[in-house]
Amino acid sequence: MTTIVRVQGLSRIYGEGDTAVTALDRVNLEVGGGEFLAVMGPSGCGKSTLLHLIGGLDHPSAGEIEIEGKKLSQLDDAHLTELRRRRMGFVFQFFNLLPVLTAVENAALPLLLDGVKPRQANEKAAQWLEQLGLIERSGHYPHQLSGGQQQRVAIARAMVTEPALLLADEPTGNLDSRASDEIAGLLRKAASDWGRTVIMVTHDPRIAAFADRIVFLKDGRVVDEARLSANGHEEAQMVKDRMEAL
Numbered sequence: 001m002t003t004i005v006r007v008q009g010l011s012r013i014y015g016e017g018d019t020a021v022t023a024l025d026r027v028n029l030e031v032g033g034g035e036f037l038a039v040m041g042p043s044g045c046g047k048s049t050l051l052h053l054i055g056g057l058d059h060p061s062a063g064e065i066e067i068e069g070k071k072l073s074q075l076d077d078a079h080l081t082e083l084r085r086r087r088m089g090f091v092f093q094f095f096n097l098l099p100v101l102t103a104v105e106n107a108a109l110p111l112l113l114d115g116v117k118p119r120q121a122n123e124k125a126a127q128w129l130e131q132l133g134l135i136e137r138s139g140h141y142p143h144q145l146s147g148g149q150q151q152r153v154a155i156a157r158a159m160v161t162e163p164a165l166l167l168a169d170e171p172t173g174n175l176d177s178r179a180s181d182e183i184a185g186l187l188r189k190a191a192s193d194w195g196r197t198v199i200m201v202t203h204d205p206r207i208a209a210f211a212d213r214i215v216f217l218k219d220g221r222v223v224d225e226a227r228l229s230a231n232g233h234e235e236a237q238m239v240k241d242r243m244e245a246l
């Protein structure tokens with residue numbers, strides 16, 4: 001399996017001196033192509049910090065991050081922005097859709113920002129909305145969509161550039177259980193059917209059980225890991241038990 005993400009000795013410290021807070025402490029991690037990884041741990045353990053560093057949204061205090069063999073520390077701002085735009089997709093808890101754009105226009109936005117002509121961008125966005133079961137809502141605005149439908153649009157927006165890496169930060173945290181399962185299932189499909197590497201931060205053991213592997217963080221360090229063989233109640237209970245043991 002090709003390694004898409006490699007993290008070595010990654011630390012992030014906020015502040016200085018007596019007020020310094022260590023969010024991540026010498027984390028090592030590798031994630032392969034087409035792998036679905038869940039990151040779990042107590043509140044404040046560094047989950048989102050790890051995701052933001054991998055996505056180039058923040059800079060580490062120490063250590064190295066490689067995406068498809070490229071070291072983020074060696075990229076200038078322009079090349080880092082290009083890497084994020086073309087090789088990474090982001091899905092957030094609160095969708096971050098633009099209210100003045102329709103579903104298809106929101107999904108097409110990354111392509112437009114990359115210089116693709118509007119007609120081509122909208123056609124590609126519509127293809128992804130169809131893949132995600134939302135083509136009939138493509139002309140609707142975010143306020144006309146349910147939370148689950150808005151998150152599907154956000155996934156279409158993340159996938160429209162055909163990225164190698166999909167980063168999802170609590171993607172089901174604002175959804176009911178049914179919509180949460182649907183979104184987790186789509187992220188599972190992104191990895192297993194569409195060959196994307198997916199890294200998802202979640203606090204929900206049931207949602208984490210959709211992944212191939214889970215790493216558990218505590219106090220900024222990786223303290224445990226679990227490989228999953230099948231989805232279901234039994235593995236969700238195992239994940240819950242490991243979380244409670246942290």
